[in-house]
Amino acid sequence: MRTNDRPLSWWLTLLAVVLLLPGCQSAGPSDKPVIALIMKSLANEFFLTMERGAQEHQKQHGGDYQLITNGIKDELDVSRQVDLVEQMIGQRVQAIVIAPADSKALVAVCKKAQDAGIVVVNIDNQFDAEVLAAQDVKIPFIGPDNRKGARLAGEQLAKKLQPGDKVAIIEGVPSAFNAQQRKLGFEDALRTAKLTLASSQSAGWEMSKANQVVAALIAEQPDLKGICCANDSMALGAVAALQEAGKSQQVQVVGFDNISAVRQLVKDGKVLATVDQHGDRLAVFGIEYALEILRNKTAPADRETPVDLITADKLK
Amino acid sequence: MKHTAAMRALLAEYLGLALVLAVLIAIFGLTTRNFFAPVTFRTIANQIPVAILLAVGMTLVLSTGGIDLSVGSVLALSGSVFGLLLVKYQAPWPVALAACLATGLACGAINGLVMIRWGLPSFIVTLGMLEMARGAAYLVTDSRTMYIGGNLGNLSQIAVAGVSLGFILAVVLALAAQVVLWRTIFGRYLIAIGTNEEVVRLSGIDPRPIKLAVFMLSGLLAALAAVIHCARLSSADPNAGAGFELQAIAAAVIGGTSLMGGRASVVNSLFGVLIMAVLETGLVQLQAGEPTKRLITGAVIVGAVILDRYRQRGQ
Structure with a gap:
């Protein structure tokens, strides 16, 4: 049907608006620290478990902090994740806990966040050591080996x-x-x-x-x-x-x-x-670590979380 | 229609693609240890029913000058509904099957109705459905892969001469679709709409129900593909089918179906599916790395389409 033809650019603009909408949630006024959890694909069961664990933790510790969770559409959508970090910087959150979709491409924007005074904690997928060194930035990694x-x-x-x-x-x-x-x-x-x-x-x-x-x-x-x-x-x-x-x-x-x-x-x-690797706890580890850094102003260092072998014996 | 002329054209058409396929098989047969073995061909045959069904639907849609980008997501959603009913609600399989097919049909119907009612291009409507169906699949499954196992696993084990039920079903449906496309009034209308929709309308035929039907068919085939997909993997995965729409489009276009409509052949799309499947399996057996695989696959797609150009000119 050609009755209602519009130029391609029109459709692309519409598409962009639709895709950007979910990112626009406001942090809201409060004096509690706001922690942004930026995940990889929330379509992936693993990251969903991670996010649920974090939300559960936030409910139990509701007085301590506010939580914003964001995820990208699929695990390869790196540029969208960069946009999310930018948005969180714009919203002036206190800390960002991030599972980067790419261990190199996200370093620059996380450095920008740190420069804006935001605590950045790296979970799940560790940032590349060489890129961190090259950009002269230290981001603590907390996660499994x-x-x-x-x-x-x-x-x-x-x-x-x-x-x-x-x-x-x-x-x-x-x-x-x-x-x-x-x-x-x-x-x-x-x-x-x-x-x-x-x-x-x-x-x-x-x-x-x-x-x-x-x-x-x-x-x-x-x-x-x-x-x-x-x-x-x-x-x-x-x-x-x-x-x-x-x-x-x-x-x-x-x-x-x-x-x-x-x-x-x-x-x-x-x-x-x-x-x-205790997916439900991974984000929580990151959030707790971020809170700790905010509270004590400690120097960030890497931390390892447990990994366990699961066999038929352990499931019985 | 002059049958002998049509047959000759048919032969010329299939010969080109069969040649590409034969060359690929020969290359892999020479360079790997076990490619040229019955087990490899059985493996390929058991792997492609999903791709065949999607390519059949896509070919019919493309023949009208439309496109259906939603098939991969619709496959995921229908499969999720199927898995959910079987696992969570312990429904008997005919019920789950019916619900699964109904889901695909409904998605196709929504695509078609929205397109027709507001005169929108199918590209944008099915792009919307691609997102919506994927989202719905995550919602109904809670983003979790469900292990189905049990009877369904056995269903995929049923084989005739080592070839799965799914393959036989897919090939029979593809041949049936070819007959529909070339020998029925419905098929003629599809091609006619793809060639010039305005002329169809002016000659007193309403193209709308035909376009609705073709999108519903595409949805239904995606749902059927979902059943085969779930049976093969013994599980329902809400991430299933991502990118399958592009494979289906590639298969159809390799087979000489025009993206602009008006020219389509289901059997040729079948060759397209075969070429891609042979390529994928062969490259794994060659131990090619991921970058090499993608490079070669892309090059073969474009190469096959270029060949098709020459074939058309020759006719």
């Missing part, structure tokens, strides 16, 4: 296998720091146990992509014995591919994140192990 977590899962897998057995790694988005750390952790475990790394490929954190990659891998390498997945969604996809290929018994799968859907599979023995 992803490499250690992945190593735990890899070691659990190694217990079931013999030296020389072939194992594949299904990576997350290659540019993400936690994806790189998890890959390194898996590799650490494989090296120690003298397992053979048959292939390491990215499935971009996605279930259906992992399903496709694993199906192709298992056809190419029928003697594969183990698959290390950098998150649980991809582990679900891997399990489905193995089932279809009739290789469920032969190939062991480990995941990462301990999402609800994977717990049943761990209980059933279809997934050997996953790693819990």
Whole structure:
């Protein structure tokens, strides 16, 4: 239909307005410190759990601070996250707790926030050390050691296998720091146990992509014995591919994140192990740390939070 | 229609794409250890039903000069409804199936009705639906992936000669859609609307119900794809299907369907899907890195469309 044609620019402007609207919530007047939690994709169960944990914490400690949470549409929408930080600077919040979508691209805007006198705490995905040094900025990171977590899962897998057995790694988005750390952790475990790394490929954190990659891998390498997945969604996809290929018994799968859907599979023995990094507490750790810095004016330093291996025994 | 001439044109059309496909298979067969094996082809066959169904819907929509950007999100929403009913409400599967298909149909109907009522371009209406359906999928599932398991998992295991039920269903539907497109009045109207909607209107045929029908069909096919997707992965994922609309568009365009409407072939879209699937599987087996994969996939899409230009000129 061409009855109501408008120029493309008109539609793009409309689109921009619609997309920007959700960002416009006001902090409101109050003398409590306002903490802005800036997340990655709130569509992702993991970040949603994180956000819920933070909101729960805020309710229990309602007198201590006000909370604004913001997330981006998908985990790769870096520029939108930069905009969110800018908005929070504009709203003059006291602290920003951020899970950066990119470990380098967000450094500059966070420095800007610090220069404006805002306390910035980094959670989930650690800022790149070199970029921090280059920009001469210190942002404390509080969060789990992803490499250690992945190593735990890899070691659990190694217990079931013999030296020389072939194992594949299904990576997350290659540019993400936690994806790189998890890959390194898996590799650490494989090296120690003298397992053979048959292939390491990215499935971009996605279930259906992992399903496709694993199906192709298992056809190419029928003697594969183990698959290390950098998150649980991809582990679900891997399990489905193995089932279809009739290789469920032969190939062991480990995941990462301990999402609800994977717990049943761990209980059933279809997934050997996953790693819990206590997602519901991650944002809370960051908020508590930010409050502490605001209160005591302490110098920021990195802090590690626990990671735990989850196996069928622990779920019973 | 002159049948022999049509058949000859048909042969010429399929030959070009079949050639691209054969070259790809030959390259991967030579460069990897196990690509040229029955198991690889079975894997590919079991993987593509979702892409086929979406490409079928997209081809029909494109033939009218419209576009449906919402199919990936509609797939996620219908699948979420399906999973929710099965897991949370323990509904019997026929009920869940019906609700899932109804969801897809409803999304398609909303797309079509809004377009027609306010005379809006399908691009913007379905872009809106892309966001709305995705949001709704997150809402109904609480952004959580649901593990379905059980009977549904077994459903995807049913196979004839190693090829899944989903594949057979998808191919049969694609062939049926081709017949509809080329041999029925409805199909002629689709192409006619895509060629020149004004002429269709002036010749006394109301294009609106036809356009509504084609968007409803696209929604319904997305929902059907959702069922196959859920069955394959034994789970319902609200993030499912992101970017599938672009794959469906690419498959259709590789197959020579025009983005401007008026020219479409479902069977050729099938070739488009096959080319993309062979490429993806082959590149994994070659152990190509993510950047290389994307580079090559993009280049092949453009290359196939360029080839298509020459093919058209030849006819």
